[in-house]
Amino acid sequence: MMRAIVQAPMSGGPSTPALAAAVSNAGGLGFLAAGYRTVAQLSADLAEVRQLTSEPFGVNVFAHRSAPVDVAETAAAWGLDPAAAHWSDDSFADKVALLAEDPPAVVSFTFGLPEPLPLVGTQTWVTVTGVAEARAAGAAGADALVVQGYEAGGHRGAWVDSPQREDVGTLALLALVRAAVDVPLVATGGIADGAGVAAVLAAGASAAMLGTAFLLCPEAGTVASYRSALVTDRPTALTRAFSGRLARGIVNGWMTAHPDAPLAYPEVHYLTAPMRAEARATSDTDRFNLWAGQAHSLARALPAGELVQLLTEEAREALELARHRIDR
Amino acid sequence: MMRAIVQAPMSGGPSTPALAAAVSNAGGLGFLAAGYRTVAQLSADLAEVRQLTSEPFGVNVFAHRSAPVDVAETAAAWGLDPAAAHWSDDSFADKVALLAEDPPAVVSFTFGLPEPLPLVGTQTWVTVTGVAEARAAGAAGADALVVQGYEAGGHRGAWVDSPQREDVGTLALLALVRAAVDVPLVATGGIADGAGVAAVLAAGASAAMLGTAFLLCPEAGTVASYRSALVTDRPTALTRAFSGRLARGIVNGWMTAHPDAPLAYPEVHYLTAPMRAEARATSDTDRFNLWAGQAHSLARALPAGELVQLLTEEAREALELARHRIDR
Numbered sequence: 001m002m003r004a005i006v007q008a009p010m011s012g013g014p015s016t017p018a019l020a021a022a023v024s025n026a027g028g029l030g031f032l033a034a035g036y037r038t039v040a041q042l043s044a045d046l047a048e049v050r051q052l053t054s055e056p057f058g059v060n061v062f063a064h065r066s067a068p069v070d071v072a073e074t075a076a077a078w079g080l081d082p083a084a085a086h087w088s089d090d091s092f093a094d095k096v097a098l099l100a101e102d103p104p105a106v107v108s109f110t111f112g113l114p115e116p117l118p119l120v121g122t123q124t125w126v127t128v129t130g131v132a133e134a135r136a137a138g139a140a141g142a143d144a145l146v147v148q149g150y151e152a153g154g155h156r157g158a159w160v161d162s163p164q165r166e167d168v169g170t171l172a173l174l175a176l177v178r179a180a181v182d183v184p185l186v187a188t189g190g191i192a193d194g195a196g197v198a199a200v201l202a203a204g205a206s207a208a209m210l211g212t213a214f215l216l217c218p219e220a221g222t223v224a225s226y227r228s229a230l231v232t233d234r235p236t237a238l239t240r241a242f243s244g245r246l247a248r249g250i251v252n253g254w255m256t257a258h259p260d261a262p263l264a265y266p267e268v269h270y271l272t273a274p275m276r277a278e279a280r281a282t283s284d285t286d287r288f289n290l291w292a293g294q295a296h297s298l299a300r301a302l303p304a305g306e307l308v309q310l311l312t313e314e315a316r317e318a319l320e321l322a323r324h325r326i327d328r
Numbered sequence: 329m330m331r332a333i334v335q336a337p338m339s340g341g342p343s344t345p346a347l348a349a350a351v352s353n354a355g356g357l358g359f360l361a362a363g364y365r366t367v368a369q370l371s372a373d374l375a376e377v378r379q380l381t382s383e384p385f386g387v388n389v390f391a392h393r394s395a396p397v398d399v400a401e402t403a404a405a406w407g408l409d410p411a412a413a414h415w416s417d418d419s420f421a422d423k424v425a426l427l428a429e430d431p432p433a434v435v436s437f438t439f440g441l442p443e444p445l446p447l448v449g450t451q452t453w454v455t456v457t458g459v460a461e462a463r464a465a466g467a468a469g470a471d472a473l474v475v476q477g478y479e480a481g482g483h484r485g486a487w488v489d490s491p492q493r494e495d496v497g498t499l500a501l502l503a504l505v506r507a508a509v510d511v512p513l514v515a516t517g518g519i520a521d522g523a524g525v526a527a528v529l530a531a532g533a534s535a536a537m538l539g540t541a542f543l544l545c546p547e548a549g550t551v552a553s554y555r556s557a558l559v560t561d562r563p564t565a566l567t568r569a570f571s572g573r574l575a576r577g578i579v580n581g582w583m584t585a586h587p588d589a590p591l592a593y594p595e596v597h598y599l600t601a602p603m604r605a606e607a608r609a610t611s612d613t614d615r616f617n618l619w620a621g622q623a624h625s626l627a628r629a630l631p632a633g634e635l636v637q638l639l640t641e642e643a644r645e646a647l648e649l650a651r652h653r654i655d656r
Contacts, residue, residue, distance in 0.1 A: 294500035
């Protein structure tokens with residue numbers, strides 16, 4: 001049995017043990033984001049969330065396998081220190097080993113399909129952005145697929161980043177994946193409120209995963225200037241300018257200045273990390289990533305537990321209303 | 329009271345009086361596409377659909393107001409006859425006048441907001457692709473808004489085509505528009521089946537509009553080679569290479585060869601028209617527009633009336649299933 005409302009893991013600051021615990025305590029499924037954390041930090045996060053809740057929660061792990069890329073030219077062109085750039089697998093094996101010691105309810109993977117799929121004595125989810133990925137993840141034994149549509153904020157979970165890929169909207173992608181595989185689906189991308197939750201459940205998902213909708217919760221680690229940007233109607237776009245991998249964020253100066261950023265993840269992530277840390281500290285929203293889904297302006301500044309309750313009530317009402325619409 | 333399932337108008341061949349009548353006779357709302365028809369052809373289409381049904385139906389009219397563009401250089405580069413290219417308003421005023429004589433149940437406008445909005449003694453709908461367009465159409469007195477998401481096949485209905493626009497996915501766009509205006513919404517883009525219909529109704533739409541889903545119906549004017557392309561999993565993309573205006577179609581040779589087509593609608597439409605007509609006649613699917621939404625592979629070759637019935641049943645089942653998911 002899957003909880004219908006899932007909080008998306010949001011690496012780089014927004015996801016916190018307090019956020020995950022509050023969501024799980026309210027009947028949703030909270031998530032820790034292991035991405036960019038050291039193994040020691042992840043261990044501390046796990047201890048903290050377990051202190052705050054005895055409910056199930058999930059942990060997301062990056063599983064990229066891109067080949068290293070030299071970004072010295074990009075560093076020079078962008079005026080950044082090339083020494084900051086490096087390849088890393090984000091301590092994949094050590095994180096999986098840590099999680100296997102005392103598994104959370106769900107371990108999810110993003111950016112790739114680990115082969116073989118680590119069986120850590122728990123539910124294993126794999127993020128997919130297309131039918132071919134869904135078929136492969138299903139065949140590998142994933143217990144559920146996180147189906148990420150075009151609308152989603154943050155990084156595209158595609159296993160291979162490429163300009164030739166088609167980014168498919170959540171609604172169409174859910175229908176395509178549902179027709180291709182017989183595995184429970186967790187829909188994410190563009191779900192702003194309880195009506196959106198109801199919509200993806202009607203479209204065949206077992207659960208709705210929301211990220212941007214939780215960014216304004218007091219439990220989230222979202223910095224103040226980022227919160228301010230979210231409550232505007234500023235447009236979003238897909239960019240590789242912050243990390244070398246396609247991601248959706250609110251359009252800002254850095255994105256506009258670097259439309260032709262290279263495919264070089266995670267090298268560009270580390271290359272821009274010092275600039276982004278400084279920009280976050282000084283509230284310079286033109287120089288750090290304002291990851292956000294396309295419906296970001298609808299995010300609500302509520303405690304996470306209240307938000308989960310509200311989403312559930314709204315979803316029930318939306319389904320009731322829809323039933324009257326189809327029956328009239 | 330709005331019918332929950334609407335057949336999208338599809339100019340250029342697929343929409344026929346027989347398709348519109350079959351949809352309306354089955355309890356949906358069929359649509360004629362006035363675009364690219366002469367006034368005399370539209371008049372004949374209206375007579376034909378009225379002979380086939382006494383149920384309500386709609387007519388879609390193009391309302392673009394782009395300035396004329398010289399496409400001589402494009403014609404030379406593409407090896408096409410520049411004499412074919414010309415600007416046209418698609419006989420907007422004469423078509424509106426014809427419709428006002430004996431109004432169909434709904435007149436919808438695409439590519440712009442006519443000012444003042446023609447009041448032809450019937451329901452007036454306006455296609456929108458963003459919140460600003462939705463606010464303007466609502467303020468102008470539109471009875472409903474056709475909310476077209478990124479997933480949709482065929483032309484984007486944006487009032488001004490521009491590379492700077494954000495194309496928003498159906499699910500996110502519905503939420504944003506619903507929060508901005510208090511007008512009934514007709515959702516379109518990526519709706520492949522009854523679960524998709526249920527999804528947009530749950531997301532707050534009063535009706536679901538499907539285009540690609542009807543392309544394989546025997547009543548549709550879709551040519552055979554186009555039908556064959558639809559039932560594959562070939563990717564779609566947005567292109568200006570066929571018409572000079574952004575539209576989504578199955579990726580083919582002409583699209584791939586001309587990634588930098590100019591913003592020049594309808595001049596490029598007329599420029600490529602002879603090539604496309606010949607390609608359709610010779611089944612050369614690399615040289616005519618295979619407009620299709622992102623879930624095109626799920627289209628079903630059923631008589632339109634049966635399809636409307638099936639979509640309705642599937643939508644009911646999907647809502648029932650979703651209710652169990654949120655209540656468990």
